[in-house]
Amino acid sequence: MTSKMDNPPPYEDALKHPQYDPNQLPHGSVDPPPPSYSPGMYASPPGYWGQAGMWAAPGLSPSGMPGTIPTLCAGVPAxxxxxxxxxxxxxxxxxxVRHAFIRKVYLILAAQLTVTFSVVAVFTFVDPVKMFVIRYPGxxxxxxxxxxxxxxxxxxCKEPRRRFPWNLVLLGVFTVALSYMSGTISSYYETKAVFLAMGITALVCATVTVFCFQTKVDFTSCGGFLCIAAILLVILGTVTAVVLSFHYVPWLHMLYAAIGAIVYTLxxxxxxxxLIGNRELALSPEEYVYGALSLYIDIVHIFLFILQISGSATE
Known part of the structure; x- marks a missing residue:
């Protein structure tokens, strides 16, 4: 509350008899004159406001510019x-880690191919074994x-983190089974056709490996196309088996083998x-068994399809 003596005079009296001049102070006055207003300037304690209306806060220099350049990572300098x-x-x-993974996969693959082609050689060169397989097709x-x-x-079973490597044991059993199957198939062909199929398979695998390590084309995004090609290959194989059982179109067998070799090369x-890992999709370094298994199946099937073509050519 305020007293009556403190009330300001009426407006007309103040115009006729001004008692206060803002530009003149009475003699002996202690209070400073009220600050005049200017754009961008505010009367405040020193250090609270900066020049030209800029904040003088931490992180800003006196000129109003930030002290550090902001980066994408909050709180981290550039x-x-x-x-x-x-x-x-x-x-x-x-x-x-990726290089160690690739070396491990190719070491396993080399061991698998050594076992497979050793078994194929036994079924090709040892006549008693060859005749035994032909006699008992079961x-x-x-x-x-x-x-x-x-x-x-x-x-x-892709995870190898177990006390006993069951996946490696299963991979060994699988290698023996596929090697035996490849050997039984090779026993029906001549030795010259088997050697020719081995040489062509080795050349194809070496060319594909060099191409994959050098090219910038990403084939890992073509998984859907490869699935469709595999389904068409199965359908074509069924039709070929039915047609050849009636001794029609004998050249259809070679066509099926050529398409199969191309599909498995892809x-x-x-x-x-x-396996390389610098594409859209990649295998985990822990999936070395699966990586070796995939490459091994592709190479063996390429060999078997080329063997059908070379066997038909030699006949």
Whole structure:
């Protein structure tokens, strides 16, 4: 509340008898004159407001410009040598892990192919073994059943982190089964046709591997196309089996074998790029059994299809 004596005079009296001049102060007055208004300037305690209406807060220089350049990472300067070293070391570690993974896969694959072609050589050069397989074809069908069962188990078992490496044991059983099946099939062809199929398969695999490590084309995004090609290959194989049983169109067998070799060559390109890991899709470094299994199946099927073509050509 205010007293009556403190009330200001009426408006007309103040105009006729002004008692206060803002530009003149009475003698002996202690109070400073009220500050005049100017754009961008505010009368405030020093250090609270900056020049030209800019905040003088922490993080801003007196000129109103930020002291540090903002970056995408909140609270991290644009140049941090320690973080750059950590990033490079992480990149190096991931590259070294991928290289170790590739070496492990190809070592397993080399062991598998050594076993397979050794068994094929036995069934090709040893005449008693060849005649035994031809006489008892049920052994071939038994190996085919074991091949499919173990393959399905290995597809569902990708993690190697166990006390006992059951997946490697299953991979060994699968290798023996597929090697025996390939040997029984090779026993029906001449030795010259088998050697020719081995040489062409080795040339195709070497060319595909070099191509996958050098090209920038991403084949891992073509998984749907490869699935459709595999389904068409199965349909064509069924039609070929039915047609050849009636001894019609004998050249259809070679056409089916040529298409099968091409399809599995594309599968080899796809699985090799999954192994490399610098494409849209990649295998985890823990899936070395699955990587070796995929490449092994592709190479063996390429050999079997080329063997059909070379066997028909030699006949």
């Amino acid at each position: 140049t941090n040598p320690r973080e750059m070293e950590d990033f490079l070391s992480t990149q190096w570690e991931s590259t070294s 052994i071939y069908w038994a190996s085919l059943v074991v091949y499919f069962i173990v393959y399905c188990i290995l597809i569902c 599968f080899l390109v796809y699985n090799t790029q999954l």
